[in-house]
Amino acid sequence: MTHFVRCNILTALFRIQGRSLQVLLRAAVGRSWQLPFANLEEGRSLEACALSALPDPGECALYLEQLYTYGDPDRSSQGQLISIVYFALLAADALLGEPPDRARFAWFAIEDLPPLIDDHADIVSYALRRLRYKLEYTAVGFELLPEMFTLSELQRTYEIVLGEQLDKRNFRRRILEAGIIEPTGQMRSGTGRPARLYRYRPDAIAEVKTRRLFP
Amino acid sequence: MTHFVRCNILTALFRIQGRSLQVLLRAAVGRSWQLPFANLEEGRSLEACALSALPDPGECALYLEQLYTYGDPDRSSQGQLISIVYFALLAADALLGEPPDRARFAWFAIEDLPPLIDDHADIVSYALRRLRYKLEYTAVGFELLPEMFTLSELQRTYEIVLGEQLDKRNFRRRILEAGIIEPTGQMRSGTGRPARLYRYRPDAIAEVKTRRLFP
DNA sequence: CCAAAAGTGTTCTATGTACACCCATGC
DNA sequence: GCATGGGTGTACATAGAACACTTTTGG
Numbered sequence: 001m002t003h004f005v006r007c008n009i010l011t012a013l014f015r016i017q018g019r020s021l022q023v024l025l026r027a028a029v030g031r032s033w034q035l036p037f038a039n040l041e042e043g044r045s046l047e048a049c050a051l052s053a054l055p056d057p058g059e060c061a062l063y064l065e066q067l068y069t070y071g072d073p074d075r076s077s078q079g080q081l082i083s084i085v086y087f088a089l090l091a092a093d094a095l096l097g098e099p100p101d102r103a104r105f106a107w108f109a110i111e112d113l114p115p116l117i118d119d120h121a122d123i124v125s126y127a128l129r130r131l132r133y134k135l136e137y138t139a140v141g142f143e144l145l146p147e148m149f150t151l152s153e154l155q156r157t158y159e160i161v162l163g164e165q166l167d168k169r170n171f172r173r174r175i176l177e178a179g180i181i182e183p184t185g186q187m188r189s190g191t192g193r194p195a196r197l198y199r200y201r202p203d204a205i206a207e208v209k210t211r212r213l214f215p
Numbered sequence: 216m217t218h219f220v221r222c223n224i225l226t227a228l229f230r231i232q233g234r235s236l237q238v239l240l241r242a243a244v245g246r247s248w249q250l251p252f253a254n255l256e257e258g259r260s261l262e263a264c265a266l267s268a269l270p271d272p273g274e275c276a277l278y279l280e281q282l283y284t285y286g287d288p289d290r291s292s293q294g295q296l297i298s299i300v301y302f303a304l305l306a307a308d309a310l311l312g313e314p315p316d317r318a319r320f321a322w323f324a325i326e327d328l329p330p331l332i333d334d335h336a337d338i339v340s341y342a343l344r345r346l347r348y349k350l351e352y353t354a355v356g357f358e359l360l361p362e363m364f365t366l367s368e369l370q371r372t373y374e375i376v377l378g379e380q381l382d383k384r385n386f387r388r389r390i391l392e393a394g395i396i397e398p399t400g401q402m403r404s405g406t407g408r409p410a411r412l413y414r415y416r417p418d419a420i421a422e423v424k425t426r427r428l429f430p
Numbered sequence: 431c432c433a434a435a436a437g438t439g440t441t442c443t444a445t446g447t448a449c450a451c452c453c454a455t456g457c
Numbered sequence: 458g459c460a461t462g463g464g465t466g467t468a469c470a471t472a473g474a475a476c477a478c479t480t481t482t483g484g
Contacts, residue, residue, distance in 0.1 A: 170430035192435030193481040215385035407462030
């Protein structure tokens, strides 16, 4: 009764590097690229398969959530294919290890993507919309930072992802009032006055009440 | 390289009836019930398959969106199965026609569900969370009403879904200011003073800006 | 002593919330 | 004329947005 279909998993992994937001891609045929993919393995969860699409992240925990399932009959050039797409975030200081299948992987700034196969450009753009949206009303931004970070780094992360300048005083007040980060007691020196280092409090309530359409 | 997996589509359809929110279920073996399901048919979109899980809705357009894809190895009693789940809303005055496979379908109030197979109870409860959440910040509530409706009916719909009393004056002010409905000019008489009938303006911007975590 | 980044409060505006009475109709 | 649901405005509290200067360090 239930029947069998062609199906794979795609994972869109993002990170911040310098002043840009990057996505990890895998070389495809010719000059085109694609989202990292994996097969569904018998007895493994979807999340586990989504991780196996990526080079080994080693110790670095990465944030992972399901994005969408694509299945239009004409979305793949090789016949009908269901793709369950995951969305992932990597800390800025994390390094990836061995890639699966010894394939070639590379990071691309999201404003400068190479040609992508099939509907992968649409998928990246949807993943990006989801990232921006989630960043606005949850605390997911910390997943893009090292374990310890300064308030300026955090603000820069938000500005890069949202593509928008934020007010320093308001930003600091809001995030400190929200109680989702705490000072570590350590400082970081660089050029200029040293900055306090903070860490994310994973026990904190990350969601913000939405402004409702109706009272 | 890409391989084949067992996969189906489930559709969780909701409607308002009287003072309760109902979900449509399909009889399963024994005394248990399940979400309406369909196979993925070659050459059809996921949405089309999701609709084919339901009795024929005839003229009534129904709201449909993808909910989530479930695929844990132990979620089905009959071996690993991917289920792409859709979430649907039906207008209160709509009638459903012939069910697929001549199967038995019935509406159940969401606070009084029968035993469900596998993880279908979890899926219903997630769909319900999504419905409440969406109702708060988008105009999806109109999908549960006939084409023309009074402001009191609209408010009652919101109250039933959200499980919460709303203030009449604030509700009316907000929804009229939002400009997402318009008076039809017609009135409905019943017991008490006749009420203006409104219709949804599909061109209206349905989303509300969320209250952001950061400024 | 100067460059560079960190840190810090207040005022004004907009939005949300709480709340009670008159109106039009059918019976 | 009364029961029933429809319709309306205001005052107060809270949240958001705009804004500029002082502090601490390294070179």
